[in-house]
Amino acid sequence: MTDSSTADTALRLDGATIGYGDVAIVRDAHLTVRRGEALAVLGANGSGKTTLSRGLLGLAAVLGGTVEVLGAPVGRLRERGRVGYVPQRHTVSGAMPATVREVVGVGRLPRLGLFGRPGPRDRAAVADAVDAVGLADRLEDPVASLSGGQQRRVLVARALAAEPELLVMDEPTAGVDAGSQEALAGVLARVSARGTTLVVVTHETGPLAAVLSRAVVVDSGRLTYDGPLAGAETLAGTGGHHHPGEDDGPLVPGYRLDQPRPAPDAVRVRNGSR
């Protein structure tokens, strides 16, 4: 528990257990994120990172404790545009005959009133979002004609178009070409500088290390680290039993946990589906 006032708090998890149906994946998580922070969520494959991020959006169930987002219990936030989401491994369907402007325009819909029509401010927000991800010259192009990395940038722009106060991104750099990774890092730096709170689930902090100041590590559904990004390297994926010098490589910068790793000497925390 902290003394942070609600107005300064973007996220508050208090003993939060998050999962699907009645299966708990993330257990007893305590976390307070102030507005404007840029948080990395690190951890091995299957540790529960995505589930944690989906819990912030009401896409996974809160089975215990509380999850508050922008001052309201998750799911109770009335203006949906205040929270943006870029889901995992998602590119725009190649079959979708839509232009970049159209796809990004969809992201603006939560900000339009009921029966609302886009006005100049909405059009400017869409153009700004596309500009921010470096695709202004592709505005009228079919998204299907873009590379995978560019399509991910379109999805980031779609989330930015609503001018969210909190932006949750799941593996934004995974499978993205180097040019797009650099562009994304620049976008996130600018968005963060504007005061938007960022939560970025990632396997590889390298491309975004300059943007992400704080990290939590999820290990078998438990938060095992919360602190500076640089300090996460001794804990992520090892349940806190890492010994310096072990041959499992640094996490930061350029850390990857998707490669086979030697088992830590201590028994890992039970992989909990309960």
Ligand SMILES: Nc1ncnc2c1ncn2[C@@H]1O[C@H](COP(=O)(O)OP(=O)(O)OP(=O)(O)O)[C@@H](O)[C@H]1O
């Ligand atoms: N919709 C679902 N229903 C039930 N269980 C699920 C569901 N989605 C994920 N899980 C389970 O939750 C656990 C954690 O998965 P999650 O996707 O949150 O991990 P992750 O850390 O994001 O992994 P990755 O890095 O591989 O994406 C896994 O055991 C997975 O099988």
